[in-house]
Amino acid sequence: ELKVEQNPLFLSMQEGKNYTIYCNYSTTSDRLYWYRQDPGKSLESLFVLLSNGAVKQEGRLMASLDTKARLSTLHITAAVHDLSATYFCAVQGMDSSYKLIFGSGTRLLVRP
């Protein structure tokens, strides 16, 4: 059974600092997603990572995928308050490829 673990679950950081959120998954997958969710809102798609070594960047966020280690990272550079939200990674398994398995989420709070 595919399991997805994120850490940390909660992250409080100062503006201007860098940090990384980690997403580990337990079995082979060919697709990994990162989403952002603001309180009471839906999921905003940030990145789709399809292959080993994939790296994507958008503004202060950069996501990478290592399929051999079954690990994805979401790196935050020079954080700003607007990045405060909950970030989820989600993995599509190889056998039930329609099913998204989500991590528990990382609540990010960026302090002024």
Place this chain on the structure above:
Amino acid sequence: NAGVMQNPRHLVRRRGQEARLRCSPVKGHSHVYWYRQLPEEGLKFMVYLQKENIIDESGMPKERFSAEFPKEGPSILRIQQVVRGDSAAYFCASSAGGNQPQHFGDGTRLSIL
């Protein structure tokens, strides 16, 4: 192009009542998924439907919960005899194919009194 439309956005029910949640997929999408999000948790897969067919309902409780996606009209997630533990946000997603990116709606927040 309208995205995935869910209604209502908020639904309050008393214990024992029925809740009906509606989802209209992106135009042209025939694959619909329902997920449930409990407070402070990630989304959990409930059911995957194509037009008039349930493909996978392995994440849906066996009792009181049912889902349909008729030939015409929105997909419906129905919860009978609701209990406090049903309080959650229910998200619908749609896609053009089973392994295509899923587009999420804004969710229905269900509160049980």
